[in-house]
Amino acid sequence: MTPTETVEKFIQAWNDLDMATAFSLMADDIVWEDVPHGAVQGIPAVQEKMASFPPMEGCEFINHHIAANGNVVLTERTDKFLAQGKWRAIRVSGTFEVDDSGKIAKWRDYFDSAAFDREFGDLQS
Amino acid sequence: MTPTETVEKFIQAWNDLDMATAFSLMADDIVWEDVPHGAVQGIPAVQEKMASFPPMEGCEFINHHIAANGNVVLTERTDKFLAQGKWRAIRVSGTFEVDDSGKIAKWRDYFDSAAFDREFGDLQS
Numbered sequence: 001m002t003p004t005e006t007v008e009k010f011i012q013a014w015n016d017l018d019m020a021t022a023f024s025l026m027a028d029d030i031v032w033e034d035v036p037h038g039a040v041q042g043i044p045a046v047q048e049k050m051a052s053f054p055p056m057e058g059c060e061f062i063n064h065h066i067a068a069n070g071n072v073v074l075t076e077r078t079d080k081f082l083a084q085g086k087w088r089a090i091r092v093s094g095t096f097e098v099d100d101s102g103k104i105a106k107w108r109d110y111f112d113s114a115a116f117d118r119e120f121g122d123l124q125s
Numbered sequence: 126m127t128p129t130e131t132v133e134k135f136i137q138a139w140n141d142l143d144m145a146t147a148f149s150l151m152a153d154d155i156v157w158e159d160v161p162h163g164a165v166q167g168i169p170a171v172q173e174k175m176a177s178f179p180p181m182e183g184c185e186f187i188n189h190h191i192a193a194n195g196n197v198v199l200t201e202r203t204d205k206f207l208a209q210g211k212w213r214a215i216r217v218s219g220t221f222e223v224d225d226s227g228k229i230a231k232w233r234d235y236f237d238s239a240a241f242d243r244e245f246g247d248l249q250s
Contacts, residue, residue: 036237067192067199074192074199076220093218093235110218110235112161
């Protein structure tokens with residue numbers, strides 16, 4: 001797979017709620033940074049972070065644009081999540097760095113924390 | 126110029142405080158959107174928006190990553206501005222759409238409004 005194909009497969013896995021595939025595409029020491037909120041490192045820390053959110057009942061990452069330069073893949077997206085019976089959306093621009101073994105080693109998402117709070121702030125964890 | 130070269134020239138123009146060159150690379154009907162804050166359309170509106178900020182004494186857009194897919198160019202940057210005697214920095218991920226005449230028709234920057242307020246909130250206009 002090219003780095004772009006890896007990222008597209010990763011996004012498709014989220015949209016399928018197929019987290020086994022999503023985790024299989026992460027490097028063990030992945031750094032996942034939500035730029036406004038901070039970074040976690042390693043798949044266990046990613047899983048812990050995800051467990052701190054309410055269960056995801058649906059997911060649709062709409063990938064408006066994707067472009068690669070070597071192993072770095074940049075995306076412009078709208079990420080939609082169904083949680084506690086309501087769809088929530090956030091506009092995101094995200095960078096993925098794919099390592100030589102084809103795993104995602106870095107994932108950084110840029111978005112507005114105020115927009116995030118408006119969409120997700122009512123969720124009860 | 127390729128779309129990537131157009132964007133690199135545009136960023137260099139900002140860093141040189143050479144706004145004549147920067148404006149020459151914008152389509153007349155450019156849409157410039159700071160995603161958390163909203164969009165303006167057309168060079169006069171861009172100029173009006175820029176005039177609402179305090180004078181820029183220095184500018185350094187550090188382009189960490191750039192990647193193109195057709196006429197769409199995605200960037201991951203740290204944008205630094207010297208204003209009222211102090212350097213201020215904001216982490217940004219931005220999309221540029223270059224039209225067939227080689228001008229920037231769309232510019233969308235994603236960043237955190239809270240980080241923006243921390244860095245720029247003390248400025249007196």
